[in-house]
Each structure stands twice: as C-alpha cells, then as structure tokens.
Amino acid sequence: MITLENVSKSYSTGAPALNNVSIQIDEGEFVFVVGDSGSGKSTFIRLLLRELLPTSGRIVVNGNDVARLKRRQIPKFRRNMGVVFQDFRLLKDRNVYENVAFAQRVIQVSNKEIKKNVPSMLSIVGLAGKYKAKPRQLSGGEQQRVALARALVNNPPILLADEPTGNLDPKNSWEIMKLLEEINEKGTTVVVVTHNREIVNAMKKRVVTMNKGVIVSDEKEGFYIDEN
Amino acid sequence: MRISTFFYTLKQGIVNIFRNKWYSLASLATITTCLLMFGVFYSVVMNFQYILKSAQEGVAVKVFFEDGISEDQILKIGDTILNREEVLKAEYVSATEAWEEFSEDYLGEYADGYTDNPLKDCANYKVYLKDVSKQQDLVAFVESIEGVREVVQSALTANMLSGVNKLVGYVSIGIILILLAVSTFLISNTVTIGISVRKEEISIMKYIGATDFFVRSPFVIEGIIIGAVGAAIPLGVMYVLYNKIIGFVIEKFNILSQLLKFLTVEQIFTTLIPVSLILGIGIGFIGSFITVRKHIRV
Ligand SMILES: Nc1ncnc2c1ncn2[C@@H]1O[C@H](COP(=O)(O)OP(=O)(O)O)[C@@H](O)[C@H]1O
Numbered sequence: 001m002i003t004l005e006n007v008s009k010s011y012s013t014g015a016p017a018l019n020n021v022s023i024q025i026d027e028g029e030f031v032f033v034v035g036d037s038g039s040g041k042s043t044f045i046r047l048l049l050r051e052l053l054p055t056s057g058r059i060v061v062n063g064n065d066v067a068r069l070k071r072r073q074i075p076k077f078r079r080n081m082g083v084v085f086q087d088f089r090l091l092k093d094r095n096v097y098e099n100v101a102f103a104q105r106v107i108q109v110s111n112k113e114i115k116k117n118v119p120s121m122l123s124i125v126g127l128a129g130k131y132k133a134k135p136r137q138l139s140g141g142e143q144q145r146v147a148l149a150r151a152l153v154n155n156p157p158i159l160l161a162d163e164p165t166g167n168l169d170p171k172n173s174w175e176i177m178k179l180l181e182e183i184n185e186k187g188t189t190v191v192v193v194t195h196n197r198e199i200v201n202a203m204k205k206r207v208v209t210m211n212k213g214v215i216v217s218d219e220k221e222g223f224y225i226d227e228n
Numbered sequence: 229m230r231i232s233t234f235f236y237t238l239k240q241g242i243v244n245i246f247r248n249k250w251y252s253l254a255s256l257a258t259i260t261t262c263l264l265m266f267g268v269f270y271s272v273v274m275n276f277q278y279i280l281k282s283a284q285e286g287v288a289v290k291v292f293f294e295d296g297i298s299e300d301q302i303l304k305i306g307d308t309i310l311n312r313e314e315v316l317k318a319e320y321v322s323a324t325e326a327w328e329e330f331s332e333d334y335l336g337e338y339a340d341g342y343t344d345n346p347l348k349d350c351a352n353y354k355v356y357l358k359d360v361s362k363q364q365d366l367v368a369f370v371e372s373i374e375g376v377r378e379v380v381q382s383a384l385t386a387n388m389l390s391g392v393n394k395l396v397g398y399v400s401i402g403i404i405l406i407l408l409a410v411s412t413f414l415i416s417n418t419v420t421i422g423i424s425v426r427k428e429e430i431s432i433m434k435y436i437g438a439t440d441f442f443v444r445s446p447f448v449i450e451g452i453i454i455g456a457v458g459a460a461i462p463l464g465v466m467y468v469l470y471n472k473i474i475g476f477v478i479e480k481f482n483i484l485s486q487l488l489k490f491l492t493v494e495q496i497f498t499t500l501i502p503v504s505l506i507l508g509i510g511i512g513f514i515g516s517f518i519t520v521r522k523h524i525r526v
C-alpha cells in the first residue's frame with residue numbers, strides 16, 4: 001500500500017529531514033510513527049501526501065509513484081488518503097455538517113448522497129447531535145472527531161494522522177485512538193504519528209521509531225522507545 | 229461538472245463576497261468608479277463626435293464658375309465633383325436662387341428695388357464632404373477643372389474640426405486603456421487579499437483532493453459577480469442622469485442650441501450597456517482568474 005525505497009528529503013537549509021529511509025506498509029496495517037520532534041515524522045507524512053517531493057529515492061502509494069504524478073493528477077491521488085492534523089484544520093465559519101460535507105463536495109458527490117453519508121459518518125464518530133455547531137463551540141476532542149469524520153467520509157483506503165491527539169487530554173486521546181483502531185478494523189490502512197507513550201505501549205501495534213531522519217527501529221507489537 | 233457542484237460553487241462565490249464584505253466593497257467601488265468614468269467619458273466623446281460630425285456636414289466648399297459659362301457646362305462639372313469619393317453631396321445654386329437667398333437673408337423687402345439680378349454670375353455649387361480632412365484634396369482637384377473661377381473654403385474650420393476629432397479619438401483610447409489597467413490591477417489586489425485571508429481554507433481543500441478548478445471557481449465567480457454589479461450600478465446611474473444633464477446643458481447654453489445636437493439616451497445605451505457589462509465582467513474574470521492562478525500553488 002505504501003512503499004518507500006531509499007528516500008531522502010532535504011530542505012534548502014540544514015541536515016536532511018529524511019535520510020535514506022526504506023519502509024513497507026501493507027494494506028490494512030495500523031502503524032505508529034514515533035520519535036523526537038524534528039526527527040522527520042511530519043516530513044514523512046507530507047511526502048506521502050505529495051505535498052513535498054523526495055530529493056532522492058522512490059515513494060509508491062496505492063500503486064502511484066508520487067514523483068511521476070502530473071500536477072493535474074495530484075487531486076485524484078490525494079483522494080486515496082484521509083488526513084488529520086494536531087490543529088484540526090476545520091473551516092471555522094461552517095458548522096459540523098458542512099465541514100464534513102465539504103470533503104464530499106470537493107469530489108463532486110451529489111447532494112442526495114451527501115445527505116445520506118454525512119449523518120452516518122457523524123454518528124460513527126459520536127457527533128450526530130452536534131451537526132449544527134460551529135467548530136469554536138466544540139471541545140478539542142469533538143473538533144478532532146469532526147476532522148476525522150471529514151477525513152473518512154470519502155472512504156479513503158489510507159488514513160494519515162499527524163499527532164492527532166497532541167492537543168487533547170488523555171480521555172479524548174484514548175477515544176480518538178479507539179476510533180482509529182475501529183476504522184482500521186474495517187480495512188483502512190492507518191498511519192499515526194504520535195508522542196503518546198501510554199497509548200502506544202497499550203495498543204500493541206507496529207511501531208516505527210525515527211531519529212534524525214532515520215528509522216532506528218520498526219517492531220510489530222512494539223513499544224515507545226526513548227532515544228535519550 | 230455536476231449541477232449540484234455548480235450551485236455549490238455559485239453559492240460559495242456569493243458567500244465569499246459577503247464574508248469579505250470590505251474587500252468586496254472595495255472591488256465593487258473600484259469597478260463602479262472606473263466604469264462610471266468610462267460611461268461618462270464615452271457619452272461625452274460620443275456626443276462630442278456627433279456634434280463635430282454634424283458641424284462637419286455643415287461645412288461646405290463653394291465653387292464659382294467663369295463668366296459666360298453655360299448652365300449645361302456647370303451641371304457637367306457638378307457631376308464630376310459628385311463622382312468624387314469624399315463628396316457627401318453637392319447642391320447646385322443657380323444665379324436666381326443665389327440672389328433670392330442673399331436678398332432674403334440681408335435685404336428683406338428692400339430687395340424689391342432690384343429688377344436685374346446683381347448676382348448673375350454667382351451660380352455656384354455647395355459641396356459637402358463626408359470627411360473634412362479630405363477638403364484640401366478636393367479643393368485642389370476642383371480648382372484644376374476648366375471653367376472653375378474660384379473655390380471658396382473655410383480652411384480654418386475644416387482643419388480644426390478634423391484635428392480635434394483625431395485628438396479626441398486618441399485621448400479617449402488612452403484614457404480608457406488607463407482606466408481598464410487601473411481597475412484590473414485593483415481587482416487583482418483585492419483578490420490577493422481575499423486569497424491570503426482564505427489560504428488555510430484553500431490548503432484544506434487541497435489536502436482533501438480538490439482540483440484547481442474547484443478551488444479557483446468560487447473566486448472567479450466572485451470576481452464575475454462583482455464585475456457585473458460594478459457595471460450595472462454606473463449604467464443605472466448614467467441612465468437616470470443622462471437626460472437631466474443634457475437638459476441642463478441645452479438650457480444653459482441655449483445660444484448654441486443650433487450647434488449642440490445630442491444623442492438620445494437609447495443611442496448611447498445600445499452600445500454602452502453591452503460594452504460596460506463585458507468590461508465589468510471581463511475585469512472581474514481576468515483579475516480574479518490570473519490572481520488565483522498565481523497564488524494557488526500547494
Ligand atoms: N519547511 C521546512 N523548511 C526547512 N526545514 C524544515 C521544514 N520543515 C521541517 N524542516 C526541518 O526538517 C526536520 C524534520 O522536521 P519534521 O518533519 O517537521 O519533524 P517532526 O514532525 O518529526 O517534528 C527538522 O529539522 C525541521 O527543522
């Protein structure tokens with residue numbers, strides 16, 4: 001589903017953010033990516049989204065070699081992936097329903113379909129009752145659920161999450177992680193970047209640890225490893 | 229594109245206009261001002277040219293003939309003149325008519341004292357030109373015809389009129405181009421601000437997999453709507469004010485009423501409406517399209 005072969009990425013300044021990284025993630029896997037800040041986790045996610053191009057090496061996502069995508073093919077390519085971020089990135093002027101519907105409008109789903117899909121997605125993330133609320137009227141945990149609903153409403157085969165619980169309290173963090181696990185159990189490939197040691201250690205999933213742009217360990221049913 | 233997508237995009241364009249009220253108003257004011265200036269300017273120029281044209285048509289060259297030439301010969305020369313490209317019309321004024329005209333204008337009832345026609349050699353042709361700038365060519369030609377004694381022209385008027393006409397043409401093209409450039413520039417600036425305000429939204433759209441077309445459309449629709457409204461407002465204002473202003477001018481410059489012939493509001497508007505709408509919508513479209521293209525890169 002996701003393959004990196006000898007991928008390096010250097011920004012114009014400083015040491016490379018990724019240095020000769022190779023990894024294979026299969027369909028239906030659940031993978032935690034952990035590591036100190038600055039170790040290249042977000043760069044990894046942005047490369048998968050084709051927001052950035054690798055400086056060298058090959059990245060294949062769902063059969064697409066990202067370096068070979070033409071500009072006009074990128075939108076379609078991104079529809080393979082739902083993505084959530086630490087800061088939620090909701091449209092502040094629109095209510096919960098519209099934020100989720102937005103993802104469907106972008107890919108030109110008919111209104112009739114939207115009216116069916118959005119409420120059912122909202123009930124999966126436990127927000128059916130709050131569809132009229134604006135983001136600022138919601139708690140952090142609720143906002144992240146809206147973001148998750150938006151990421152999933154188009155049924156992407158891959159879900160990428162970059163520190164989805166970074167701004168949440170332990171209870172909400174757990175609920176979001178449980179949702180991600182449920183989604184994974186339904187067949188979606190899930191990649192979660194996180195700093196949450198407790199959850200990583202409890203969930204017994206594959207754990208990829210990065211340090212200074214290099215993968216230093218990759219364990220099935222792994223643990224959060226402290227580099228220091 | 230799906231119909232529901234079209235309506236969604238349209239709605240977003242409209243919502244955007246209201247969401248960025250101040251920027252929208254600024255763009256609207258810009259287009260409105262520019263197109264109002266354009267409209268006023270256009271009306272003034274059109275009327276001015278219309279007046280000039282009427283004045284030109286009133287400028288005649290008079291052709292007088294040698295003593296003792298027969299009326300037949302005069303008419304033959306008249307035909308030659310009429311065949312010239314630049315001639316609009318040529319009126320034959322016989323000696324009798326010339327005298328009648330003169331005595332009517334200057335003598336009134338005293339004319340009865342004359343029994344013989346004192347202007348018996350004054351049979352002439354009044355030649356009107358389509359385009360006064362060709363007057364010199366015509367005069368040179370006519371003077372070379374055998375039997376022509378004298379060609380009388382009002383050189384000053386003719387030259388001045390055609391000169392003014394050309395000048396007005398150039399100046400108006402220049403001013404219109406400047407107006408268009410200024411308004412496109414201002415629209416582009418406004419859209420840039422709008423885009424920077426919505427940068428986050430655009431980047432979210434891109435993450436979800438929105439095509440450039442989908443991202444761009446609301447901005448372009450926004451530009452088109454602002455452009456169309458920005459054209460409609462000055463048109464409405466002009467329509468209401470046009471007759472009032474012309475009425476005012478005629479009243480104030482009533483001495484010149486012979487000279488001042490104005491176009492009707494309908495004559496002006498048959499051209500002004502489509503041109504203004506095309507300009508407004510065009511400015512809105514181009515201004516937003518180019519700007520969005522330049523700024524949406526994720
Ligand atoms: N846009 C950028 N320009 C330059 N350097 C960057 C940029 N983004 C990240 N970096 C650098 O790349 C390295 C990896 O960053 P990042 O992938 O964000 O790490 P993480 O998400 O693990 O904290 C860091 O040293 C960071 O300073």
Ligand SMILES: [Mg+2]
Nearest residue numbers: 041042043162
């Ligand atoms: Mg990061």
